[in-house]
Amino acid sequence: MISSLRVVVARSGGGRSFRLRRFYRVLAIESSCDDSCLALLEKSKGKSPIIIDEMKRTLNSQATGGIVPTKAQEFHQQEIGNMILEFSGRHGLQSNPPDVICCTRGPGMVGSLSASLQIAKGLSIGWNKPMIGVHHMLGHVLISQLPESERPNIKPPEYPFLSLLCSGGHTMLLLSKSISDHEIIIETSDIAVGDSIDKCARELGIEGNLLGKELEKYVNSIPPELANEFSNISTETRDNEFEFKLKKPLRGPHNPVIPDTLTFSFAPFLSSIQHFKSSNELTERSKQFIAYKTQKLIFQHIIDRVNISLLKHGIREDGIKGKIVKGDKKFEGVRSLVLSGGVASNRIFRDLLQEELRLNLLGNEEDFQFHFPDVRLCTDNAVMIGVAGIEILETLHKRTDLNVLPIRKWPMNKLLDVDGWIDMEESEIKRLMNK
Incomplete structure (x- = not known):
């Protein structure tokens, strides 16, 4: 096996010199x-x-x-x-x-x-x-x-770092300690986030080949004033004008704040839409509302589970429900998070992740770095x-x-x-x- 050779011409004054640069x-x-x-x-x-x-x-x-x-x-x-x-x-x-x-x-x-x-x-x-x-x-x-085209000066993450992988077939949070040492911190208990988004979009009548992208386009097309109105409507119960109920999964009195095993769950999002359609007509307004709320709550569910992992494995104490919770310091030294996979191309998801992640539990959040691959490489x-x-x-x-x-x-x-x-x-x- 012989590496390729490239001839590079270097100019010095009025002359030229040649050197060989080796690459493969x-x-x-x-x-x-x-x-x-x-x-x-x-x-x-x-x-x-x-x-x-x-x-x-x-x-x-x-x-x-x-x-x-x-x-x-x-x-x-x-x-x-x-x-x-x-x-x-x-x-x-x-x-x-x-x-x-x-x-x-x-x-x-x-x-x-x-x-x-x-x-x-x-x-x-x-x-x-x-x-x-x-x-x-x-x-x-x-x-x-x-290098990221939008942020070319961002250096690659150094081990250990967190990897949040969100695609059509997989959803997991990893603690990446080296190229060959990845500990699974959270994975899904049912279907992957990309699969859930596709199924929800199809249930709402959104058409196209890449339904996750089509849902994102549809939500982004909602006028800002209407989106702001939707954001102020709670779906914790059906006591809203749409009679649509959608809550973050794995939250409630029967779920411990910090479970022994952390998981994601995305099947309930599809079930909520199907339950709504069984007794309600899907109008354009209700379709916009459900699409807006479903996409946002799916992302917030992911962030909620990651935040619980930071509470469980971080290096800072945190007061919750009148108790002091101490992290086990498994995430000590983590200063980067990589978001990748097809779902990671969603701009709203990227913004929410940076806004809502509890980086204070890892120590000094000022030197924490998010890594977002170019959209086409997600x-x-x-x-x-x-x-x-x-x-x-x-x-x-x-x-x-x-x-x-x-x-x-x-x-x-x-x-x-x-x-x-x-x-x-x-x-x-x-x-x-x-x-």
């Missing part, structure tokens, strides 16, 4: 759900990866009312081969192949995962390059290693798979055996507890990274 390139492939994605990254020593190019095609599931696994598998089988061919021609990969192939190994739908995993194996064999099978959610965590993409693969290569010095199978369920706290990891030879790493 990574081809990344993602197909865990309904997006076929490619990315070509360039990595130089000591610098963040550079995105050379990316490509994405998404299955339109509007007609089927949601993603059908067999349809997604067929979509990837039809699309990803031609995408590789087009991408290869665009960047001359046949004559100058990338140095590493990264692909999503799991978690996800097995049929969808198989499409990119199999083609990655073929490219690895054909080009004689190492393959790295990446955990999909690790990609969402590590996309924070790239949804599933191949760039994050390439970034995570680079971290696995450079930090863990591992690649993936070509005999591996896709993994439907792969807990984040068991990143290395699966078959197929191979330790790379030191000489191989040095050649690649030019140490």
Whole structure:
């Protein structure tokens, strides 16, 4: 394996000098759900990866009312081969192949995962390059290693940090202590937040392929004065003009303030809308009200659970219900939170998180930093798979055996507890990274 070479022309006075700058390139492939994605990254020593190019095609599931696994598998089988061919021609990969192939190994739908995993194996064999099978959610965590276009001076988070991952298939809060050590602090007890938002939007009659985005657009289209009116209406009971009841889940006299096991719960949001529709006609005004309240309360439920985790694991004391609660200091040293996943692209969610998170429980909140990946990199993409693969290569010095199978369920706290990891030879790493 030989790294690529680039000739750089440097001008000094009236003359020119030449030097060689060494780097390596990574081809990344993602197909865990309904997006076929490619990315070509360039990595130089000591610098963040550079995105050379990316490509994405998404299955339109509007007609089927949601993603059908067999349809997604067929979509990837039809699309990803031609995408590789087009991408290869665009960047001359046949004559100058990338140095590493990264692909999503799991978690996800097995049929969808198989499409990119199999083609990655073929490219690895054909080009004689190492393959790295990446955990999909690790990609969402590590996309924070790239500079943010809106805040380019923000440095990447330093371990330990919190990772709040909110997507269509997963919702969890992680304590990320290293690239391979992620402790699950909160996960959902029923469905993921993205799935809940999609189902709620569909129940309200909102149409489109990406229903979470469509719901966000619909809520944002509500006139400000009407949104302000809605914000002042309580839905704790049905004693409002809409007779619509919606409360934060897991709150109430039968739920301890600090439970032994922290969870999210998103199924009740759909149930509340269905209960309303069973005895009420959905008018445009009530549709606006329910959409506004549902989206906001879903986000506030997430923040409420995270705040309880800060109370439970923070380093500051807090008075609650006449008692002094002391955190166990598990979050000591945490000074960053990464928000990622498709739902993380919602601007209202980002604003609420910064406004309502109880950072005082972590100590000095003035030096706390939120990390919001670029909106286009919050949804599933191949760039994050390439970034995570680079971290696995450079930090863990591992690649993936070509005999591996896709993994439907792969807990984040068991990143290395699966078959197929191979330790790379030191000489191989040095050649690649030019140490």
